Amino acid sequence: MAVSFFYVVLFVSVGTALPVCFHWQEHGWSWTEASLALFCSINLLVCIWELGLFINRDLILKEYLAFQKTLKKGTLPQPIFMFEHVPLTQAITLKHWSKVWSTYSIMDPSYSDQTSYGFFVDVGNGAVTLVPTIMFSLCMTWDLVPARIMGTIGIIKFYQEMYGTILYYFSYMLNERYKGRPFMHMVLPANFVWIIGPAFGMYACYNMIMSGNYDMFRG
Template identity: 30%
Template sequence: MLEVTEPTAARSERSPGILRVWMVVTVFVVVGAAVPIGLHIERFGLDIGQVVLVAFTWVNVMIALWEISMNLRIALIERQHEEYVAEYRGRELDRVVDFLTARIRVREIVHPSTWAQVWSSYSLFDPAYANRKSFGFWVDSGNGYVTLIPSLLFIYGLTFDIMPARALGIMGLLVFWMMFYGTLVYYAAYFFNKEYVGHTRRNLVIFIGGTNSLWIFAPVWGMVVSVVLIETNSFAFLR
């Protein structure tokens, strides 16, 4: 559900903690991907195709949780965006560094407001993520709610017989196609509306090209795997 008003202060002082945001992100990605990859290696041996697909899909799980936080805290993001535009004008990269190196308490890890700052920071490069009327906001919110559970099923379905191979392939094909198509449309809208104006080439390569291109190339591999699962109704391709 979209939260129109934020029940807490728009921007409060972050409580000191022993962890940094980048540490939490790193542990979540590494440990979360290592578990299903390790289980797969234990049962069937190492398969690079499975490693690549699981690693990407697990990153999508993290992004999906962030996207749900964006949907729940859009009012907070809109207010932070206005503050950050004024504070970080001309040095947008500093905002990203400040967020990743900020201290965080354990209890703050599960707060949507914590991860809403991903989007208020990214909105300095693309203001669509601080605008509840934009395509970028809604397509990514949709990705969060729609792909979270299918992504988890696909990750573990490659190792355990959660569902028949053909059924898993159909689900995977739908999810990976949605990611691929959504990213292409996002790129088209971003450049058509000239949102890149005023940003350095380096920042655009990192935050627009580098981050989003993963959701083009990896879903292509996901669709290939899904088609094989559908055609063969077998997991032998990745086992």
């Protein structure tokens, strides 16, 4: 039995290492490919969680309301969800990872409210970008799709990820959902990867569209 964080690290590590190793065998090392493989692995995991956000939305609300009754304002459960021990049989279920959202709702109640922008932008990301994320990760190594087509799909995917994150930031700040919560509990650091990663991804896709090849990953 391991803590939840171990399974997160395992998923992201394997999801990054496999495409990087295959790419190294086919084309040699590329820091560009490795960087985007890491982002795609993280985004793939979160896409799965986001599908769980929709499927388990009633359970998430129930857990969040229970937290409200037992926790002082501005505090998180101890131990925090990611450091709770969980058997593998539970770790492979969406129900277990619904705790990501009920815990996150302590910092931003949007994720326990199915009428909110935060809820729908994340559910939408999970539904729309899961398959393109896998495609992009594979196409950096194998020419499964012409570069200009993959670049076009990719630039749409990365743009909507960054755009959605920026709008979420504005919604979070404008509605002052950060008030009464310690700075380290703020959502901004946790979501910043969805600005840096997509920005770099759009740069790569622009290169693919203009050059008509995948050479920027193969050098």
